[in-house]
Amino acid sequence: MNSTRNVLNIILILCVCLSWGCTDGAQKRENGEILTHTIELSSLFPSSSSPCVLSTRASNTKSSLHVTHRHGTCSSLTSDKATTSPDHAEILRLDQARVNSIQSKLSKKLTDRVRQSKSTALPAKDGSIFGSGNYVVSVGIGTPKRDQSLIFDTGSDLTWIQCEPCVQTCYSQKAPIFNPSSSSSYYNVSCSSAACSSLSSATGNSGSCSASTCVYGIQYGDQSFSVGFLAKEKFTLTSSNVFDGVYFGCGENNQGLFTGVAGLLGLGRDKLSFPSQTATTYNKIFSYCLPSSSSYTGHLTFGTAGISRSVKFTPISTITEGTSFYGLDIVAITVGGQKLAIAPAVFSTPGALIDSGTVITRLPPKAYAALKDAFKAKMSQYPSASGVSILDTCFDLSGLKTVTIPKVAFSFSGGAVVELGSTGVLYAFKMSQVCLAFAGNSDDTNAAIFGNVQQQTLEVVYDGAGGRVGFAPNGCS
Numbered sequence: 519m520n521s522t523r524n525v526l527n528i529i530l531i532l533c534v535c536l537s538w539g540c541t542d543g544a545q546k547r548e549n550g551e552i553l554t555h556t557i558e559l560s561s562l563f564p565s566s567s568s569p570c571v572l573s574t575r576a577s578n579t580k581s582s583l584h585v586t587h588r589h590g591t592c593s594s595l596t597s598d599k600a601t602t603s604p605d606h607a608e609i610l611r612l613d614q615a616r617v618n619s620i621q622s623k624l625s626k627k628l629t630d631r632v633r634q635s636k637s638t639a640l641p642a643k644d645g646s647i648f649g650s651g652n653y654v655v656s657v658g659i660g661t662p663k664r665d666q667s668l669i670f671d672t673g674s675d676l677t678w679i680q681c682e683p684c685v686q687t688c689y690s691q692k693a694p695i696f697n698p699s700s701s702s703s704y705y706n707v708s709c710s711s712a713a714c715s716s717l718s719s720a721t722g723n724s725g726s727c728s729a730s731t732c733v734y735g736i737q738y739g740d741q742s743f744s745v746g747f748l749a750k751e752k753f754t755l756t757s758s759n760v761f762d763g764v765y766f767g768c769g770e771n772n773q774g775l776f777t778g779v780a781g782l783l784g785l786g787r788d789k790l791s792f793p794s795q796t797a798t799t800y801n802k803i804f805s806y807c808l809p810s811s812s813s814y815t816g817h818l819t820f821g822t823a824g825i826s827r828s829v830k831f832t833p834i835s836t837i838t839e840g841t842s843f844y845g846l847d848i849v850a851i852t853v854g855g856q857k858l859a860i861a862p863a864v865f866s867t868p869g870a871l872i873d874s875g876t877v878i879t880r881l882p883p884k885a886y887a888a889l890k891d892a893f894k895a896k897m898s899q900y901p902s903a904s905g906v907s908i909l910d911t912c913f914d915l916s917g918l919k920t921v922t923i924p925k926v927a928f929s930f931s932g933g934a935v936v937e938l939g940s941t942g943v944l945y946a947f948k949m950s951q952v953c954l955a956f957a958g959n960s961d962d963t964n965a966a967i968f969g970n971v972q973q974q975t976l977e978v979v980y981d982g983a984g985g986r987v988g989f990a991p992n993g994c995s
């Protein structure tokens with residue numbers, strides 16, 4: 519008996535060893551599950567001359583918009599030759615500004631709650647967040663409709679665009695600035711309206727009044743702002759998805775890092791957000807896929823159209839209650855099939871959220887340390903390189919054609935296990951500096967943030983009515 523088992527064990531070990539020694543360096547478990555990704559290094563550096571590949575999902579779904587990266591081949595904002603390659607150091611600096619702003623909003627909310635339970639002090643007002651949200655869709659506004667390129671943001675609520683006349687400053691944008699006087703479906707909103715009152719929760723500032731017209735002002739964590747009239751307009755997503763009377767900000771004084779785009783599409787959870795305003799049609803459900811590079815488009819789809827059956831859902835966590843954010847509960851991280859030893863409280867104490875505008879995923883310090891150690895151990899065949907900005911685990915891949923990296927998966931409460939796409943793990947500066955695209959928070963009490971590099975190629979479903987967020991692989995194609 520025993521000896522038979524031993525022989526079987528030896529055969530099993532041999533099989534495992536043989537499969538681990540696979541030709542392309544891929545590692546497998548005995549059940550055949552592949553534990554690594556092998557990536558062509560050239561795919562990490564999209565060339566500005568590669569043609570734009572359109573998402574068929576976006577092309578074939580009626581309530582779907584193409585999502586493009588702000589810079590690159592697919593963006594109508596980038597003029598053909600003068601492709602401004604984004605400055606990575608600047609992107610990461612702004613990313614940290616956004617993260618600081620999200621985390622201070624959340625911790626302020628927690629201290630407010632404590633304070634409110636003790637006295638009748640009003641909650642502190644805080645600005646919205648903005649940073650380097652880099653994904654853009656085009657939405658028709660007005661009659662006749664004019665296409666507006668908008669950064670979409672799950673971390674804020676008010677949708678706004680630049681409007682004529684610019685009374686102080688308008689930043690430069692690619693398409694002409696919207697002129698409300700040439701649209702027959704534009705209406706000002708009165709100061710006494712409920713929409714005007716809801717500005718305070720949507721923007722952190724209550725609306726004010728000018729000749730009985732409601733005036734909004736929103737400032738972002740990075741000193742950007744937009745000020746103008748709260749208005750109602752016709753929004754045309756596609757020819758069959760048209761909404762009359764959508765509240766938005768017609769900004770006559772706008773400043774900040776929005777260069778090129780016309781404004782912002784607010785996809786947060788507040789009453790004034792676009793999903794809330796279109797709730798009778800879409801039930802606060804939308805999904806998106808962020809493309810793997812600037813040479814591909816992804817999609818932003820409203821309603822349940824096209825949502826894959828393989829989506830796995832996790833409840834929106836209570837940590838973000840009363841904010842615009844969609845909260846998540848991370849319960850585990852797996853690297854190359856190995857579950858990291860991280861105590862549950864490391865995740866549950868600060869909580870987590872998903873954000874379309876944060877670039878690099880932030881983890882509690884102890885979770886990041888465990889991830890980094892496991893990743894480094896499985897990448898030991900590659901020489902290390904110095905860190906850049908917030909990224910400290912980098913490799914020198916000069917002269918190589920491919921790199922084999924361990925797969926990384928996140929487990930969320932409710933049993934949703936999400937394996938990151940092959941482009942969701944690394945952030946490439948240059949061949950000699952390709953880094954693990956995660957960073958640790960500076961404090962154990964700061965919330966984790968599931969960022970947009972990690973979301974690339976996943977189908978991400980936001981179900982505001984059902985109180986859940988879901989994930990499925992290969993969402994862009």
Ligand SMILES: *[C@@H]1O[C@H](CO)[C@@H](O)[C@H](O)[C@H]1NC(C)=O
Pocket residue numbers: 698704705706728729731747
């Ligand atoms: C909206 O209100 C502003 C400020 O009172 C005014 O200048 C503008 O003409 C109004 N537009 C419409 C269409 O009523």
